Amino acid sequence: MASMIFSDCSSSATARLLPLRCHKLHRSCSVLSFCRRVSLPLTSTRPLLPSLSSLQAHVSSTFVSVSVTAKMATESSAIVIDGKSVAKQIREEIAVEIARMREATGIVPGLAVILVGDRKDSATYVRNKKKACDGVGINSFEVNLPGDTTEQEVLNSITKFNEDPSVHGILVQLPLPKHMNEEKILNAVGIEKDVDGFHPLNIGRLAMRGREPLFVPCTPKGCIELLHRYGIQIKGKKAVVIGRSNIVGMPAALLLQREDATVTIVHSRTNNPEDIIRDADIIISAVGQANMVRGSWIKPGAVIIDVGINPVEDPESPRGYRLVGDVCYEEVVKVASAVTPVPGGVGPMTIAMLLSNTLSSAKRMHNFN
Numbered sequence: 028m029a030s031m032i033f034s035d036c037s038s039s040a041t042a043r044l045l046p047l048r049c050h051k052l053h054r055s056c057s058v059l060s061f062c063r064r065v066s067l068p069l070t071s072t073r074p075l076l077p078s079l080s081s082l083q084a085h086v087s088s089t090f091v092s093v094s095v096t097a098k099m100a101t102e103s104s105a106i107v108i109d110g111k112s113v114a115k116q117i118r119e120e121i122a123v124e125i126a127r128m129r130e131a132t133g134i135v136p137g138l139a140v141i142l143v144g145d146r147k148d149s150a151t152y153v154r155n156k157k158k159a160c161d162g163v164g165i166n167s168f169e170v171n172l173p174g175d176t177t178e179q180e181v182l183n184s185i186t187k188f189n190e191d192p193s194v195h196g197i198l199v200q201l202p203l204p205k206h207m208n209e210e211k212i213l214n215a216v217g218i219e220k221d222v223d224g225f226h227p228l229n230i231g232r233l234a235m236r237g238r239e240p241l242f243v244p245c246t247p248k249g250c251i252e253l254l255h256r257y258g259i260q261i262k263g264k265k266a267v268v269i270g271r272s273n274i275v276g277m278p279a280a281l282l283l284q285r286e287d288a289t290v291t292i293v294h295s296r297t298n299n300p301e302d303i304i305r306d307a308d309i310i311i312s313a314v315g316q317a318n319m320v321r322g323s324w325i326k327p328g329a330v331i332i333d334v335g336i337n338p339v340e341d342p343e344s345p346r347g348y349r350l351v352g353d354v355c356y357e358e359v360v361k362v363a364s365a366v367t368p369v370p371g372g373v374g375p376m377t378i379a380m381l382l383s384n385t386l387s388s389a390k391r392m393h394n395f396n
């Protein structure tokens with residue numbers, strides 16, 4: 028962001044941003060070591076965050092297990108929105124639905140993933156998607172193409188999957204190599220199999236009142252699902268989305284608007300972004316800048332959804348780096364009422380929403396409710 032000062036807020040003074048593509052991602056993150064973990068609410072209707080005192084009153088009845096210490100009542104500290112656990116719960120719900128559908132109809136949902144090139148991070152995400160499919164009972168189909176493959180070869184794979192009745196969802200892992208026309212490739216995915224929700228027709232419908240997209244992009248959908256499952260009210264709230272990418276920022280803003288929030292998008296040309304962010308009740312940050320959003324930019328009690336996954340150098344970590352979000356977690360956790368960690372926040376929800384979209388697609392195609 029041109030007008031923002033980037034300053035690292037990690038404990039390591041030497042921490043530096045690393046290019047994501049050079050490194051295999053890993054799960055350990057020292058940032059999480061001081062997180063208070065609050066287990067999941069089992070219902071999406073009961074608010075998790077009305078106040079600390081009512082939170083404590085509900086503790087024994089509402090949550091599976093809660094490890095909130097007495098310290099929390101005296102020290103201002105946000106609830107950690109546990110995306111990893113929510114995603115697990117959603118995968119379990121999806122597995123039950125898939126089994127029900129298979130028993131009733133004999134149909135098994137199928138997801139096709141096309142990976143072009145040799146980015147390690149993309150390969151990891153694709154592998155994790157396949158593992159998640161296996162876990163819930165979705166058939167997965169994979170095509171791996173070299174980085175110098177032609178656009179036509181990618182289009183041929185898409186056509187093949189568009190015509191295959193055992194495939195209910197198709198996704199092309201992004202980013203594509205630079206020589207490819209992303210728009211042309213994403214437009215080729217049949218709208219009824221567009222489980223990433225990136226087809227312009229799906230995005231267009233998302234933007235219009237009174238129209239329904241067949242699919243909503245997975246990461247923004249995961250952000251909203253986290254807010255719902257934690258009982259965080261969106262209606263009437265001031266929401267700020269930081270970043271305006273086609274994959275996250277723009278659809279996240281559209282979704283928040285559909286939920287009746289008043290939405291502002293902050294981007295690289297926004298003047299005084301801190302002032303706008305400081306006014307927000309809900310912040311979704313998706314810029315890919317480590318620790319950019321500081322504690323002083325946050326209104327006390329705001330809810331922070333951090334979509335950034337940024338590797339920073341960390342000599343103390345076994346792999347030499349760790350993942351941090353766009354938000355300076357150590358500072359923000361003291362000001363916000365709830366915050367997603369990185370890793371373990373929005374990331375796992377992306378894959379859970381992909382499974383959910385694939386199941387919906389199979390149900391819609393086979394008229395199964």
Ligand SMILES: Nc1nc2c(c(=O)[nH]1)N[C@@H](CN(C=O)c1ccc(C(=O)N[C@@H](CCC(=O)O)C(=O)O)cc1)CN2
Nearest residue numbers: 052053054152198199200201245370371372374375377
């Ligand atoms: N076609 C698509 N391409 C890309 C998408 C997408 O939704 N569709 N999103 C991202 C990458 N992505 C899925 O593809 C993705 C990113 C991160 C995670 C995740 O679980 N992250 C973990 C941390 C990573 C780790 O330790 O392995 C976390 O945050 O806890 C899942 C999926 C770009 N491309």
